[in-house]
Amino acid sequence: MSYIRFENLCKNYDQKAVLKDINLEIEKGTLATLLGPSGCGKSTLLRCLAGLETVTSGKVFLDGKDITDVNPKDRGIGMVFQQYSLFPNMTVEQNIAFGLKIKKTDKKVIQEKVNDIIGIVGLKEQARQYPSQLSGGQQQRAALARAIVTEPKVLLLDEPLSAIAALLRHSLQIEIRRIQQELGITAIFVTHDQDEAMVMSDVIHLMYQGHMEQSGRPIELYTKPATKFVASFIGHYNLLDAPVMKKICGADISSESIAFRPELIHVSTEPVEDPDSYMIPGEIAFSLPHGNILRYAVLCGDTQIDVDALFGTEAPYCRSDRIFLSIRKDDCIYL
Template sequence: MSFLTLDHLQKSFGATRVVHDFDLAIEKGEFVSFLGPSGCGKTTVLRMVAGFETPTAGRVVIDGQDVTRARPNQRQIGMVFQSYALFPNLTVAENVGFGLRVAGVPRADRAGRVAEMLDLIGLPDLGGRYPWQLSGGQQQRVALARALAPRPRVLLLDEPLSALDAKIRVSLRNQIREIQQQLGITTIFVTHDQEEALSISDRIVVMHKGIADQTGTPAQIYNQPATDFVAGFVGTLNRFEAEVLDAARGLVRVEGAEIALDRPLPAGRITLAARPESLRIAPDGIPAEITGVEFLGSVQRLRARAAGREVVLDRFNEPGAELPSPGAQVRLAAPGAGWLVLTG
């Protein structure tokens, strides 16, 4: 039996339905990310799990207990917000111990747990400081420690890294994942940043217009997108209109170039797509003109125009390798498995 079950959740505000029949089963200790653009319903689902919003329909079940109508403080949930939400008049130690004090934990036990949490987040000597004396990354770590101090059953993180600069975000997201794995706590992480979701999640739920478009591992979401929306939202995608020549054999034509996909296809015209790392310059393939070359350290990015649209090719940096110059006429190809056939 799953540890956290979201059973046919729906949420409407007036006549507007923002979450449509949302189903998800999360195992104990699993790290699941809700990924999607602003307004897709991911934070609303999170708030229903936390108890800050009451579902219009459906249930929230934690460890076999139906908590749909329970108050937030009855659910044993820890939550970390985007805005840190630390108390400015309390020290770091007092912030971390706040939930324990409200729960009536004795002072001596509180002090031990606070020290444990500060050590866990790597700030053992900063308990006497105030939030304004900390960096943004340190404040968010204190917010994480405060959420974890009461030993919640579930940890919820609502875009906790979006206010931080890029380098700190990478460091802190890795630390969050390490702490989550160390504690084995069931976690839901809400983000609109695909790199964050792909890098730290056990599974990802890609949300779009109030529904879960696809749920899967990061590799499944990236390599086997189930819908056109998922394919376009997660990662960069090059699209080509193709004519199906032989549906049974998976033979198509793009701009005069025949491509064998070795899988059955629908008849007529379809949309093919390929990730930048799948495309390569080859003797035969789709005709293209190089329009730009970018050096990105470990990756060399080529931009080209093919089939009437801009496309991007990524290749690993090879010192001494010659790159085509802008204006060069080339042909683009990809292995059969590198092509995606997009659906609705």
Template sequence: MAYIEFRNIDKFYGENHVLKNVNLNIEKGQFVTLLGPSGCGKSTLLRCLSGLEEISSGQIIMDGKDITGLEPKDRNIGMVFQHYSLFPNMTVEENIAFGLKMKKKPQDEIDSKVKEVMEMVELTGKEKAYPVSLSGGQQQRVALARSIVQQPKVLLLDEPLSAIDAKLRKALQQSIREVHKKLGLTSIFVTHDQDEAMVMSDTIHLFHDGKIEQSSDPIGMYTAPVSKFAATFIGNYNILSEEQFAAVTGKRVTAPEGIAIRPETLQFVDGETDEEYCFTGTIVDNTPKGNVLQYRVRVNGIILKVDVLFRSKTLFQNGNKVKLAVADHNCIRL
């Protein structure tokens, strides 16, 4: 039996059907990400698990117990939001200790636990600081510490990093993963950022219009999309119709939803190649993206994205004629 089970979950807001018969199992100790665009239902499912929202129908099981009708305070679930919701008139250590004090824990236990989690989230030395004096990243660490200090059965993170700059975001991603592993938590993370999901997750559940479109580990999610939506949301695929694929390669395949080709699987080649599909095109433009150079290549009127590492032998000018090849197994029928 899974540690958390969502069974036939439906959620309505008036006439708006937000969650549509969602069935989802989560194993103990996993770091799971609910990924998808705004309005797809991922945050609503998280709030239903926490008890902040009531489901319209269905059942939620956690650790073998039906928690569908329990109050939030009785579920032993920690939650970290996008907005830190810290008490401005309390110091860092007072914010972290607040929940333990409400539970009337002994002061020596509170002091010990607060000290431990502050070290864990790298806030030692900020005990007496007030939230107004902290950076956004530090405030988010306080919010994380406040949740984990109560040793919840499950940690829920609802887009906690979306308001933080890119460099700090990467550091906090690492911190959250380390805390997750150290405490052996079952963590459920909500984001609309595919890169964040790929970096942090054991398992990704991709949501679309109130349903789970695909569930997989990050590698499977990226390399084997099951639908056009999955291919357009994960990665940066070229999506071609059957007719476009035939125009590019000169060969027909059957794929009613189209053919997905990752930009990095298209190769510039000289001379002969063993790949199933080989064709010529013209460089339209190029865009540097870190250590990757992304070309746009026109082939029989169709634009393809082609990603290569910066190397002198693959540096082309706009207007250059090029030869491209791709293997059949990298042409994913959707």
């Protein structure tokens, strides 16, 4: 039985439908990510679960109970926002203890819980410092500690790392994932960053224009996109319509379009005869480094195809070099 369930959930603002008949289940102890472009409805869905937005129709269930109309404070849900919202006049310890004090928890229990969680998030040395004395990453960890010290049934994280610099953001992704797994928390993470979703998630729910486009483990969405939108949003697929494939290499495909990943393309200076592959002639337009990858933009007629190669595997091709691309048919996805 699912731990969190959205049943036929709809949310309208005036006459605009923001969430359209959402049916979604999330298992206990997992980190599920709501992924999608800005305006797709992912934060609205999170707020409906938290009770910060009323639903237009449908139901929200948590641990087998209908919480659709339950007061937000009675749902047992912790939330971390993009803005950390730490109290500036309180130390880290005091910020973390705040929720427990509101619940009138025994002072000794509060101190024990605060000490434990400060250790888990690695803020022992900053326990008596104020938010203004903390780095952005430390503030984020303090906000996370404050949300989980009350032992919520569900932890919601609404793009909590979007304002963090890239290097620190990566380390915080790992830290949040470690803490979630260590404590066995059921968490829902909202992001528009597909790389972040791939790193952190047990399951990704990809949203588009107010509905669920595809759900699955990160590797499933990456290797088996179900629609053209998923292929264009997850990973970096080359996505070509059937008439384009016919034009650039003479191939007739039975599907509407075809998708293939840049790293699966073989490049050669001479055509390779292989009935199990598509052979496409092209010309190097330019190349750009992406970490340890060199990405070539190859013009095949009027169509650009991206090709990824590892640095150092072979001499790089130069602008205007005539080449041949070979893509195995089994490596293609037909949409």
